[in-house]
Amino acid sequence: MFYHTLGQIPPKRHTQFEKPDGSGLYYEQLFGTIGFDGMSSLLYHVHRPTQVRAVLESVDVAPKAAVQKNMLARKLIGFQAEPADDFLDSRVPLLFNNDLTVGVASPRQSLTAYFYKNADADELLFVHRGSGTLRTLFGQIPFGYGDYLVIPRGMIYQIDFDRPASGNADTRLLYVESHSPIYTPKRYRNHFGQLLEHSPFCERDIRRPQNLETHDETGEFVMKIKKQGSLHTLVYATHPFDVVGWDGYNYPYAFNIQNFEPITGRVHQPPPVHQTFQTDTFVVCSFCPRLYDYHPKAIPAPYNHSNIDSDEVIYYVDGDFMSRNDIAPGHITLHPGGIPHGPAPGAMERSIGKTGTEEYAVMVDTFRPLMLTEQALKIDDGKYWQSWL
Secondary structure, X not given: OOOEEEEOOOOOOOOOOEXXXXXXXXXXXXXXXXXXXXXXXXXXXXXXXXXXXXXXXXXEOOOOEEEOOOOOOEEEEXXXXXXXXXXXXXXXXXXXXXXXXXXXXXXXXXXXXXXXXXXXXXXEEEEEEOOEEEEEOOEEEEEOOOEEEEEOOOOEEEEEXXXXXXXXXXXXXXXXXXXXXXXXXXXXXXXXXXXXXXXXXXXXXXXXXXXXXXXXXXXXXXXXXXXXXXXXXXXXXXXXXXXXXXXXXXXXXXXXXXXXXXXXXXXXXXXXXXXXXXXXXXXXXXXXXXXXXXXXXXXXOOOOEEOOOOEEEEEEEEOOOOOOOOOOOOEEEEEOOOOEEOOOOOHHHHHOOOOEEOOEEEEEEEOOOOEEEHHHHHOEOOOHHHOOO
């Protein structure tokens, strides 16, 4: 990420920052990861951010494995996952290992009854359907169709979802919880961290927080914190959004998949050209509308390939999905490492002579095998692994 600041900050960090009414000092907080070595920001609070009034229940929310050692290609019908009123209750974990969890969510209501903090993982929310505003102690980020929302671990947030007059909005999210920080791809950054000229997106495409909220309120504010696979409920003594200003490199941001500029070539390009995010344990790629390969003998469909070192997950968003048969928006395919996979029967032949595709999809390639939850098995079509016969 790159430097950003919002609101009021003192001219020198770690120095006295007096309130304008003379009632005392603002309270500085370092918000960082990886000890004091990772990305960090400095925030300035009206009240001490350390005041806990009560500690309530703790609930185990860690995903449970129904299949620990999977060697079947699978297709999950994501839109069959049941909606729920509460934002956290609507999250359905499908695939996971010790590095990450991949799931879907369809919340009917906004996240406003309490505040949420994931102290275990960075979160990546992909907005398939719906719109609204992500509200954090760093400010607000409006979001809509095609947005990736990157929420660093420890970020306190709420979400307001827009609802039409009918009240029948169908909000659909893909979410990824990562136990290592989520960054932009190193291959597209110079040694200063700036995105290079050949990068498929740049800093102009990244939407940072705006409209900083500053609530000078005391009382009882319910905070749900996810830590070590449990959801802990605490009561804070002051409003979490009491920040008057901040600066630094560690903050939430949005990037829309429609702003990804695909890299193409004379022959088929391998998936790394679609990379959008990276971690130490997996990568995220964006498949977007693009021109096909222009060699006179090109085969636009991807060649068969073996995922020896990774499991491949693709979430299909919209478009023609040229390499697959019988795929619709909201479907999720899992191609486990150890066996080859490739275009569906007929897809290679159909692609020859085509000049472009209008597909949108999100791919997560993990470096360690994924386990499946019982919720995943309930929406598995059960026959995808035979689809190449």
